[in-house]
Amino acid sequence: MKTQFPNNFVFSQSNMQTYLNCRYKFYLRYIQKLTWPAQVTVDDLRFEEDRNTGIRFHQLLHQYFLGFKPELLIQIAENDPDNRISTWFQTFLASQYAQLQGKIESEKTITTCINDRNFIVKYDLLQFKDGQYTIYDWKTSNKVPNREKLMDSIQTRLYPVVLSEAYQNDQPINFIIWEIIAPNAPIVFSFLKQEILNNGRYIKELTDEILFLDNSDFFKTSNTRQCKICEYRSYCNRGTMPATFEELDENGLNEIEDYWITNGYDANLV
Amino acid sequence: MNKINSLILSSTNKVYLHGDAGAGKTQLACQRLRYLVSDPEIANQGILVLVPQRIQVKRYQKVVADIKASHNIELSIMTMSSLVRRTVELFWPLISDRSGFYRPFEPPSFLTLETSQYYMGRLVDPLLAKGYFSTVSLSRNRLLSQLVDNLNKAAIIGFPHTEIGEHLSEAWVGKESQKRVYEDAQEVINAFRSFCLQNNLLDFSLQVELFKEMLLQNPLCKNYLTRLYRHLIYDNAEEDPPYVHDFVSDLWEYLHSALIIQDDYAGYHSFLGADPKSAMRFKNIANDSIYLQNKDDVSEKKSELVNAFIDFSKPVHYKVKDIHEFITPLNHRSRFFPEMLKEIAESIRTKIDDGVSPNEIVILSPFMSDATIFTLKNELSRYDIKLRAMRPSSSLNDDSVIQTLLFFAVICHPEWEIPIDPYHISSTIAYALSSFDLIRSHFITQEISPALPVQFPSFENLPESIQNRFSDEQCAQWNTTMAWINANLSVYPLDIFFSKLFGELLSQPGFAFYRDLESGSSTAQLINSFKKFRHAFGYQSDIDQEELAKEFVKNVQSGLLAATFVPDEQDDDDQFVLITPVMSFLGLNKSVDYQYWLNVGSSGWYERLEQPLTHPIVLSRHWQPGRKWTAEDDLALSKETLEKFIRGLFNRCRKGIFLGISEYSETGQEEKGLLLLHYQALVRRALRNEKND
Numbered sequence: 001m002k003t004q005f006p007n008n009f010v011f012s013q014s015n016m017q018t019y020l021n022c023r024y025k026f027y028l029r030y031i032q033k034l035t036w037p038a039q040v041t042v043d044d045l046r047f048e049e050d051r052n053t054g055i056r057f058h059q060l061l062h063q064y065f066l067g068f069k070p071e072l073l074i075q076i077a078e079n080d081p082d083n084r085i086s087t088w089f090q091t092f093l094a095s096q097y098a099q100l101q102g103k104i105e106s107e108k109t110i111t112t113c114i115n116d117r118n119f120i121v122k123y124d125l126l127q128f129k130d131g132q133y134t135i136y137d138w139k140t141s142n143k144v145p146n147r148e149k150l151m152d153s154i155q156t157r158l159y160p161v162v163l164s165e166a167y168q169n170d171q172p173i174n175f176i177i178w179e180i181i182a183p184n185a186p187i188v189f190s191f192l193k194q195e196i197l198n199n200g201r202y203i204k205e206l207t208d209e210i211l212f213l214d215n216s217d218f219f220k221t222s223n224t225r226q227c228k229i230c231e232y233r234s235y236c237n238r239g240t241m242p243a244t245f246e247e248l249d250e251n252g253l254n255e256i257e258d259y260w261i262t263n264g265y266d267a268n269l270v
Numbered sequence: 271m272n273k274i275n276s277l278i279l280s281s282t283n284k285v286y287l288h289g290d291a292g293a294g295k296t297q298l299a300c301q302r303l304r305y306l307v308s309d310p311e312i313a314n315q316g317i318l319v320l321v322p323q324r325i326q327v328k329r330y331q332k333v334v335a336d337i338k339a340s341h342n343i344e345l346s347i348m349t350m351s352s353l354v355r356r357t358v359e360l361f362w363p364l365i366s367d368r369s370g371f372y373r374p375f376e377p378p379s380f381l382t383l384e385t386s387q388y389y390m391g392r393l394v395d396p397l398l399a400k401g402y403f404s405t406v407s408l409s410r411n412r413l414l415s416q417l418v419d420n421l422n423k424a425a426i427i428g429f430p431h432t433e434i435g436e437h438l439s440e441a442w443v444g445k446e447s448q449k450r451v452y453e454d455a456q457e458v459i460n461a462f463r464s465f466c467l468q469n470n471l472l473d474f475s476l477q478v479e480l481f482k483e484m485l486l487q488n489p490l491c492k493n494y495l496t497r498l499y500r501h502l503i504y505d506n507a508e509e510d511p512p513y514v515h516d517f518v519s520d521l522w523e524y525l526h527s528a529l530i531i532q533d534d535y536a537g538y539h540s541f542l543g544a545d546p547k548s549a550m551r552f553k554n555i556a557n558d559s560i561y562l563q564n565k566d567d568v569s570e571k572k573s574e575l576v577n578a579f580i581d582f583s584k585p586v587h588y589k590v591k592d593i594h595e596f597i598t599p600l601n602h603r604s605r606f607f608p609e610m611l612k613e614i615a616e617s618i619r620t621k622i623d624d625g626v627s628p629n630e631i632v633i634l635s636p637f638m639s640d641a642t643i644f645t646l647k648n649e650l651s652r653y654d655i656k657l658r659a660m661r662p663s664s665s666l667n668d669d670s671v672i673q674t675l676l677f678f679a680v681i682c683h684p685e686w687e688i689p690i691d692p693y694h695i696s697s698t699i700a701y702a703l704s705s706f707d708l709i710r711s712h713f714i715t716q717e718i719s720p721a722l723p724v725q726f727p728s729f730e731n732l733p734e735s736i737q738n739r740f741s742d743e744q745c746a747q748w749n750t751t752m753a754w755i756n757a758n759l760s761v762y763p764l765d766i767f768f769s770k771l772f773g774e775l776l777s778q779p780g781f782a783f784y785r786d787l788e789s790g791s792s793t794a795q796l797i798n799s800f801k802k803f804r805h806a807f808g809y810q811s812d813i814d815q816e817e818l819a820k821e822f823v824k825n826v827q828s829g830l831l832a833a834t835f836v837p838d839e840q841d842d843d844d845q846f847v848l849i850t851p852v853m854s855f856l857g858l859n860k861s862v863d864y865q866y867w868l869n870v871g872s873s874g875w876y877e878r879l880e881q882p883l884t885h886p887i888v889l890s891r892h893w894q895p896g897r898k899w900t901a902e903d904d905l906a907l908s909k910e911t912l913e914k915f916i917r918g919l920f921n922r923c924r925k926g927i928f929l930g931i932s933e934y935s936e937t938g939q940e941e942k943g944l945l946l947l948h949y950q951a952l953v954r955r956a957l958r959n960e961k962n963d
Contacts, residue, residue: 008328008335034787037794038773045766056377059360067490068363076363079375111345113338166342234777235785241774 001215005031010111010118011207013155019210020154021226026210027218028232038231039242053082054140057180058107058124060089061138064098065106065125088140088180095183097136102129112166115204117211121162133167134174135159144182151189157199160191165200274298277558279305281312281501284528286553289562291921292569292861295531298562299503300333302529306501307334310341315526318499319347320518322509322539323857330503346499350514351474354481355380358472361491365484370467377808378470384799385806386473387414387830388821393461402454405447406882411830416883418473419542421459423889425475426511426543428482431459434889441888441899448882455883470808478513486520496524505531506859507552511543512891515551522555530556535917538856541879541886548891564921572596576920579952580913586955593956597927597949608645610932614866615649617928618847621864622655629844630863633657634852634919636874639936640668643849650847658846662854665829666799671792674702674782676823678771682758684723686820695724702782703751705743713739714748728752747780762815764822765800768793799826856918863925870929870949871941876912878904912944 009030019026028034041047060073070093077089092098105126112119125136137155139145150156160173173196175189191199220236227233228243277285278298287295307313319330330347346353358365359380367374381389391414394402403413424431435456439449466476485491504518507530522528530552537546553559564573575596578584600617604610618631633646643659650657666672677698680688692715699711713736717727729737729748740748754775761767772793776783783789803822807813848855848862852875869875878886887907888899919927929949935941 008331010335035791035794036777037769037790037797038777039766039769044769045763063360063363066360066494072363075375079373080377110342111334112342113340116338118335118338165340168341231773234773237779240778 003027003031003211003213003215003218005211006033010120011210012120013153013158016154016158016203016206016210019206022221022223022230023213023218024220024236025226025230025232027215028235031218034232034235036231036235038234040229040231041242041247042244044242049082050140050142053080053084056080056082057085057088057140058138060085061092061124062107064092065104070098091180091183095178097178100125100127100129102127110162110166112162114161114165114200115207117207119158119162121159123159123163126163132171132174133163133169134176135163137175137177139177139179141179142181143179144185145177145179145187147187150177150187156189158203160196161200161203164196274560274562277560278302278529281306281309281527283558284522284525284530284556286530286532286556286559287562288532288534288553288560290564290573291533291536291859291918293562293564295533295562296329296505296859299505299529299531300330303330303333303503304337306503306527307337307339307343307345310339312501313339313341313343313345315500316344316498317346317501317503318353319345320353320502320504320514321347321349322506322514322544323859324349324352325857326505326859329859344498350510350517351477354477357485357491357495358477358480361485361488361494364488364490365480369480369484371470372468373470376470378472379806379808380477381466381471381473381806382802383415383418383474384825384830385803386418387411388803388806388825389465389471389473390414390417390458390462391830393465394458397454397458402458403451403883406451408880408882411828413883414830416881417455417458417462420455420884420889421462421473421475422478423543423884423886425478425482426513427889427891428513428516431463431475432456434459437889437893437895438883438885440896441885441893443898443900451882471806482513482516486517496521500524500526502528503531504529506533506536507549508532508537508546509539509544509857510549512545512548515545515548519551519555528552528556535914536856538853538914538918540890543886543890545891568924572920576917578955579920579948580916582948582951586952586959588956589960590953590956593952595926597929599929599931604932606934607932607936610868610930611642611645612649614868614928614930615646615653615655618650618655618866619653622653626863627844628655628847631847631866632855632862632864633847633849633866633868634855635868636852636872637869638849638851642868642936646849656846658848660848660850660854666796666826667829669792669795670701671783671789672796672826674698674776675768675771675793675796676826678702678755678776679764679767679819679823681724681726682755682767682771683760683816683819684725685760685816686823687722688724688820688823689722690724692718702776703744703747704780704782704784705741705747710740710744726752726755750780751775760816762819763800763804764815764819765797765804767819768797768800796826852915852919856915856922861922861924863923864928865919865923865926866928866930867919868930869935869941870931871935871943871946873941873943875915875943875945876908878907878911908944912948916945916948 015026015030018029028036060077064070064073073089074086074093077086080086106124108123108126110121110123123135124138127134127136137159156175160175163169163173170193172193173191175191177187179185220238221227224238227236227238228241228247230236230238233239233242277283278301287298289295303317303319306317321327321330327347334343334345362378363375366376366378371378391410394410394414394417397403398410406413408416420434421431424434429437435452438452438455442448442452462473463476465471466473472480499521502518502521502525507515507518518528518530530549532546532549532552537544564570575588575593578586578588579597600610600613602613604613614633621631622628635642638659638661643657647657667676677690677694680686680690695715695718696708696711699714700706700708703711713732714727717732717736718724729740729745729752737745758767758770761770772783772789775781777786777789778784783793800822804818807818885899887893887903931946933940
């Protein structure tokens, strides 16, 4: 039977990544909208604390780019209950990213329609300078990112495609991923027009595949390692215990991030 | 219509649109939104859609999802409380050292209604022991909610919170001792505000005050908001309190376009501060005003009928059968309430058999008891009809899934020493462990020592004669349960405990929640509620998790914490008949084909709740200082409320209303409230017409 998607369904980097990890999980989470609040990792509390710290750091940078005085923000950072924030913010102030020129848009959400399907993307920062866009993504994941893995990730492919479409931009787009624990080794991608078009084709094929599957084609993954970081573990009768924080890779982190966005205590804040 | 269309499909005008519910105002607003977001340039300028209730957001989200625009859309669809909270959170550094907080620059903790009441309770309890509020007969939860409500009213209406007691006292005409109660209330309110300032806690009233008095005066913040929102669509403005209208007025000169929508005869949430009079200001400042009317024959007839229904003095031109075409009692007059519920189920079955979609039917009552919902669910399930109850203010503890989770929490936290009723132990074990029955669980219960804490016996510690009464499967399941309990004693924080309990035990094969969809959403509600509770304690590292968890469990069990979470998937499911309190239905802004009204004889349709510590009218912007609130005012308010409800419900019904009338009400009373009298008077006048003919 052809799958009935919810009315307001929007593709995002995380739900597409979920699909790639396990079709059935995608089906339960985004089509059935099944709430299943089992632990995602053994260290849910640690993940929540790290995530909240990350959110407060992103907020500080947002405030910085909105024009708050740096001295005031330093005070806020120093008074934060997590002392990493102060160090991170000092690192940021000392970096080239505190001196960005051009048109700056911080914490920018873009919703757009490509090939008749809706997408949502949230950029940490967009810079428009000398006729060219640069996307910045601040990471506080405590893991040094792997360039090859990032290159293939949905996020890296999708972000420039959505920007290019929504802003009708046919210039090359830079994408800078800055992990706060490796401040001197940002990962920089430069996408030429052709590469963006290629990625756009990949996204189209992937979303075509998702949209035209029958219900029965959303099967469970054969990679049962995925089940360790999946809240539906007991629903699928695939074990009891969740993964530890150390067992998570970049995709796992993205997925958990999405789980928290969907199920976080402020998820219903409208 | 062309003129209306040209006013609606514009991005440069400011329009005030009003009319009856169901006249198509929101539809026009959706058309305007479609128009705005379809134009790449306008869509990028920033559009704010403001709605009074969270549930109204979806309709506008759907408009945008259907447009399939390939350009960027800068759109926010939200309630004012959300806008306030987000703005305060973002601009906190600019105000934290100027607002009296003891720990400026540290992150604040945002309180929910429930967590505000919790903190209020901590301040009130010692005072209750000293004899405060002694002349008031009120449950603790209601006392706390009225104190918090007073603070919120001061903020959203716009007067100092230190003057609440004075306002209430001035309007009071009864016994002098009540004035002492107002003084007590004022003292607690002042103490609560100081407590919040000392601990960086932001309850709703403080958020609103900071937003109005500090942030809107701050150039950086004001500039941010005025640049973010250039186009405004504001639906059901009459359901918001005046501070929202003040904000929109402040924004007005910066807006490129605005569409303000107001329902005539509404303002259902006036007890929460909704102010239709204040919303009418937009009529005067808008460039254009549109009045939208229902003009088809049915609507005109309905409008005439509702006028005759409401006003005894209005002549009736109908015969009884004409009235019964739209509003009618059920065929068979029942003596008792449960009989009437059966009648309703039968009538709904007939409608669905005739091809009516279940989501075109709603069952309404001024209040909704568990017993009524349970009975109707059972009756309807006999016909394979599903019932969905929407009770936004119901208590978390009303849910059997949540009761089961709390039960295990108490068992796994012996340090709390919370007692459990033996009957509850037996029934919960029989429910949670699928292989068990009441007899087996009763055997277990009998072996539990009466001394606290409640501790389960292991299987091998049961007497042999009892052990023999268990099957191998039951024995294995009990051992699995005990092993899990022993491995998870005193797990904190409690949300992690609930998550483990759900994932590792109760949702596993052989246990009650296995593949049970409702248990997932109920558990998520409880976890979210605890998280909010935990986050209300801020970032203090020295929080006593044991005390925090015990307090939470006690508060859920006492009914203080409400289940306010509305899962996404419930909103548009067409497989369910909806049962909900009248007020909640009116807030949905939705019309249906058929309505069934319960408790028609009840005074709950119009009488103000007993609120000895607060007053929705005295604490409003239109109340004249020094005036007294009299019995005549009460009567006038009751009539006005009933009129609003009747009009609202008629306007939200397309085909027919059925009155569930029984001689004895749910509580066994013979009730003859105003609503029933209005209906009887209408029929009597129609009968008189027939006789005259």
